Amino acid sequence: MKTAFRDLAAGGASADASEGARVPVSFEGRALLLRAGANLAAELLVAGVMPFRHTPVSGAPRGPFCMMGACYDCLVRIGGVTQQACMIEVAGGMEIAMPPAGPADGGTDD
Amino acid sequence: MTEADLIVLGAGPAGMAAACQAAGAGLSVLVLDEQPRAGGQIYRDVARAAALRGRILGSDYTGGQALVAALDHPLIAHLPGAVAWRVDPDGTVAFSRAGVAGMARGRRLLVATGALERPMPVPGWTLPGVMTAGAAQILLKASGVVAGDAVLAGSGPLLYLVAAQMVRAGTPPRALVETQGTTDLLAAARHLPGALAGWRMLAKGGALLRELAGAGVPRFRGASAIAVEGADHATAITFDCGGTRHRIPCSTVLLHHGVVPNTQVTRSLALAHDWDAAQRAFRPVRDGWGRTSLSTVFVAGDGAGIGGAGVAALSGRLAALAIAHDLGRICAGDRDLAARPLRVRRALDLAARPFLDRAFPPFRGALAPDDATIICRCEEVTAGDIRRHAALGTLGPNQAKAFSRAGMGPCQGRFCAASVAEILAALQGTSPGRIGTHRVRAPLKPVTLAEIAALADDLPGPGPGAS
Ligand code: FES
Numbered sequence: 001m002k003t004a005f006r007d008l009a010a011g012g013a014s015a016d017a018s019e020g021a022r023v024p025v026s027f028e029g030r031a032l033l034l035r036a037g038a039n040l041a042a043e044l045l046v047a048g049v050m051p052f053r054h055t056p057v058s059g060a061p062r063g064p065f066c067m068m069g070a071c072y073d074c075l076v077r078i079g080g081v082t083q084q085a086c087m088i089e090v091a092g093g094m095e096i097a098m099p100p101a102g103p104a105d106g107g108t109d110d
Numbered sequence: 111m112t113e114a115d116l117i118v119l120g121a122g123p124a125g126m127a128a129a130c131q132a133a134g135a136g137l138s139v140l141v142l143d144e145q146p147r148a149g150g151q152i153y154r155d156v157a158r159a160a161a162l163r164g165r166i167l168g169s170d171y172t173g174g175q176a177l178v179a180a181l182d183h184p185l186i187a188h189l190p191g192a193v194a195w196r197v198d199p200d201g202t203v204a205f206s207r208a209g210v211a212g213m214a215r216g217r218r219l220l221v222a223t224g225a226l227e228r229p230m231p232v233p234g235w236t237l238p239g240v241m242t243a244g245a246a247q248i249l250l251k252a253s254g255v256v257a258g259d260a261v262l263a264g265s266g267p268l269l270y271l272v273a274a275q276m277v278r279a280g281t282p283p284r285a286l287v288e289t290q291g292t293t294d295l296l297a298a299a300r301h302l303p304g305a306l307a308g309w310r311m312l313a314k315g316g317a318l319l320r321e322l323a324g325a326g327v328p329r330f331r332g333a334s335a336i337a338v339e340g341a342d343h344a345t346a347i348t349f350d351c352g353g354t355r356h357r358i359p360c361s362t363v364l365l366h367h368g369v370v371p372n373t374q375v376t377r378s379l380a381l382a383h384d385w386d387a388a389q390r391a392f393r394p395v396r397d398g399w400g401r402t403s404l405s406t407v408f409v410a411g412d413g414a415g416i417g418g419a420g421v422a423a424l425s426g427r428l429a430a431l432a433i434a435h436d437l438g439r440i441c442a443g444d445r446d447l448a449a450r451p452l453r454v455r456r457a458l459d460l461a462a463r464p465f466l467d468r469a470f471p472p473f474r475g476a477l478a479p480d481d482a483t484i485i486c487r488c489e490e491v492t493a494g495d496i497r498r499h500a501a502l503g504t505l506g507p508n509q510a511k512a513f514s515r516a517g518m519g520p521c522q523g524r525f526c527a528a529s530v531a532e533i534l535a536a537l538q539g540t541s542p543g544r545i546g547t548h549r550v551r552a553p554l555k556p557v558t559l560a561e562i563a564a565l566a567d568d569l570p571g572p573g574p575g576a577s
Pocket of ligand 1: 041063064065066067068069070071072073074075084085086087
């Protein structure tokens with residue numbers, strides 16, 4: 001997937017050890033290597049993931065808009081919980097999916 | 111239940127400075143912050159990122175390191191990643207941290223929840239690839255990620271700063287599309303402050319513009335009819351400027367036309383708010399110390415009215431002094447003596463505000479969007495929906511919310527309340543201040559039933575927003 005978002009560290013200008021080694025995660029079954037401890041929404045953008053979800057009302061595609069936890073357009077589903085990707089840090093083994101159509105509840109629905 | 115003399119909501123400049131000042135006076139302080147690291151949005155992740163990206167982000171950003179370091183105080187407990195979802199007038203705060211609910215009570219409460227981007231509803235603003243300019247800056251600060259192939263659109267000095275940072279990062283924006291015109295600048299010139307702070311600010315702005323010109327970033331001024339094109343993703347921005355329609359292909363559009371106080375918590379507490387006509391936003395009513403209409407609750411920082419990081423830290427310290435006096439830790443004489451230099455500096459820092467507010471007004475087209483433009487991103491309600499409900503007799507924002515669902519989604523109106531108030535005000539030929547804004551009720555952020563149930567015994571009955 002092509003992406004407009006560039007990770008400065010990847011350019012070699014400032015190798016960024018503090019943001020962790022790359023760990024495997026998946027988005028909708030696609031395998032990705034993201035920096036552990038880094039902001040999940042930012043890492044997904046750099047990896048070319050878009051959209052993050054579709055709206056429950058019209059099914060329109062959406063991706064991160066505010067990056068500060070206010071707009072809820074970055075919602076993803078991890079371990080059965082719908083949550084804001086921009087408020088989460090990457091951890092190895094995360095299985096990330098688009099949230100099902102339906103209102104965001106911040107929680108499990110089973 | 112954790113008890114503290116003072117609970118601070120938010121670890122931006124206002125919250126951090128207040129916590130340090132209060133702890134210095136011997137108060138126990140609990141700082142609850144949504145982000146994983148202290149700094150707020152302005153100093154986001156500064157402790158980690160300053161060394162890595164300080165050159166790109168500039169000294170106004172790296173200066174935040176001192177405030178973050180000062181949080182390391184034996185009387186300050188800083189809980190990062192804590193999302194407050196209910197705040198009660200008695201100082202009780204319910205919050206979630208990594209899915210686990212917690213509860214705390216403070217004898218005093220300081221709301222330092224900062225600002226939100228003013229919603230900028232233009233056609234196509236919900237498309238993937240469209241973000242706020244603030245979001246681009248957060249990506250750069252917290253993650254070292256820069257948005258390429260981008261156009262910045264709107265008004266305000268933040269656009270210049272973000273554009274300059276993108277230039278320094280080696281990824282200049284394709285263009286800067288500004289909605290304010292030369293008439294705004296001329297009108298604003300009357301407000302040019304004599305104070306040195308004002309001139310310093312102007313000099314900084316001039317330096318940023320020279321940086322952009324040097325990098326060859328095209329600037330369009332007085333743009334109108336802005337729209338984002340694209341089916342599944344932004345592909346271009348279009349706008350009118352100088353009598354012609356322009357189209358610039360791009361995959362990222364960064365919108366910004368000012369920030370407004372984040373009043374979710376203060377409104378959920380049903381505190382008094384008033385309309386700031388110069389900044390075109392609601393803000394909590396407060397005195398010179400930041401004390402709100404509820405005497406045990408204070409506000410400081412941009413959440414009390416937009417003033418920027420310097421003003422925020424000073425206001426945080428002033429609130430802490432008043433709180434320390436309330437709780438008998440300092441006498442009135444010491445409080446006033448310590449406050450005097452803070453007030454002088456705050457007045458200097460605020461000297462440039464009237465100029466900025468006038469020179470960079472909100473984009474008219476986004477205050478009165480076309481009928482087809484979505485204003486509520488969550489529930490996909492259009493400006494036309496609101497106007498139709500208004501024609502049927504909907505008068506206030508609470509009714510507009512009930513009928514149209516605008517403001518009922520997870521963002522709780524953070525990105526539509528201002529637009530609804532503007533649209534209703536325009537229809538009624540009055541000011542948004544007379545229209546008011548819809549009530550905010552707990553939970554302030556989506557929370558699971560399990561989290562609420564876990565706290566059921568501690569919660570003191572229905573919150574102030576419930577009725
Ligand atoms: S991008 Fe707005 S909440 Fe995550």
